[in-house]
């Protein structure tokens with residue numbers, strides 16, 4: 154019988170698949186180690202299983218204990234699977250930029266999930282590393298998996314990922330490419346591969362915004378870390394799991410190239426993978442351009458694309474971030490106002506107008522909403538429905554002042570702001586106000602945008 158004892162035993166032995174359509178034809182061959190074949194659909198199942206086994210072996214985790222981890226999602230899932238099979242509880246701390254799908258699956262496994270802000274320094278008490286550390290201090294009988302500083306992370310890849318690649322490629326590998334997060338994959342697998350063949354080149358792919366490449370080349374960050382959209386890779390500090398001696402070069406990749414490649418991988422190779430996988434493929438292709446000799450290049454694809462349905466595989470998200478072309482990106486608010494058929498003088502109400510005066514204003518000017526000013530200060534906006542409902546419910550009387558009905562959902566936009574950006578504001582329920590070069594005020598509502606799109610796109 155070829156039966157696994159439990160789901161945890163299926164971790165590892167993922168296939169290597171040749172890339173055919175997204176890579177340049179001819180000189181080099183590109184092979185993808187597809188880690189979504191793991192039971193939690195990511196490479197992190199490997200380290201989760203090994204870290205827990207080693208902790209048990211050393212007596213660092215006791216029956217009924219709680220596993221705590223700071224995770225961008227995948228390690229959490231790997232740990233949740235291990236914890237389920239072995240009877241532990243789990244608490245995970247995740248940065249807020251991580252997709253909702255990744256949080257939901259952890260909760261499905263019964264984990265407690267704590268969300269922390271992304272845009273804070275690692276030392277900040279609100280950072281996900283700090284919150285995880287604090288939890289470890291206060292939770293009895295807990296074990297901190299600590300993937301960033303736990304040497305077992307790299308060892309898991311040294312013992313399994315590296316040997317698998319070596320065997321699957323029959324030793325015919327020249328370049329090993331992986332994204333760097335905690336550094337476990339790149340450090341551990343590279344160590345094994347270099348022991349087998351010392352001139353294998355190991356290339357770490359790093360998102361723009363991460364400081365890892367700077368640390369590798371200069372020992373310090375020349376450009377401060379900033380946020381980026383690729384998930385699971387790149388850091389704003391150096392995890393001690395890294396051994397830079399195992400890395401020969403770094404390649405930087407921007408968000409847009411990675412997310413566009415996500416779409417290409419699914420459409421042309423049938424590989425539905427996450428943004429860090431796509432980033433690694435872009436990095437592998439760029440690195441290959443530097444190579445004279447025909448080479449066999451193996452690139453690690455860390456996880457499945459299912460966790461990115463609301464991002465990489467959502468057209469609106471892709472367009473909003475400028476990763477997919479959108480006709481609205483090329484047009485500005487100014488274009489819309491200049492294209493308006495009839496020149497509209499902005500109708501405004503004053504803050505001390507009564508309800509009936511405002512209704513008359515809406516009626517006589519044929520508009521459905523008006524900005525409300527107090528002298529020259531914009532107080533907000535009022536539309537028909539803001540008046541209709543409270544009037545019908547008897548909550549206001551026709552001679553009451555309108556001040557209490559004003560809504561604040563107005564946003565000032567620039568004349569040359571892209572209509573894509575403006576459409577995001579409008580979809581969030583805002584009404585846009587803009588001043589032209591002569592300081593005349595204009596209002597842009599959803600219906601204005603619809604009218605513009607139907608006539609001009």
Ligand SMILES: Cc1ncc(COP(=O)(O)O)c(C=O)c1O
Nearest residue numbers: 333334335336337338385429455
């Ligand atoms: C989606 C994804 N890709 C890549 C990585 C990077 O792998 P490593 O941490 O082994 O460097 C991670 C790590 O969290 C990840 O979650």
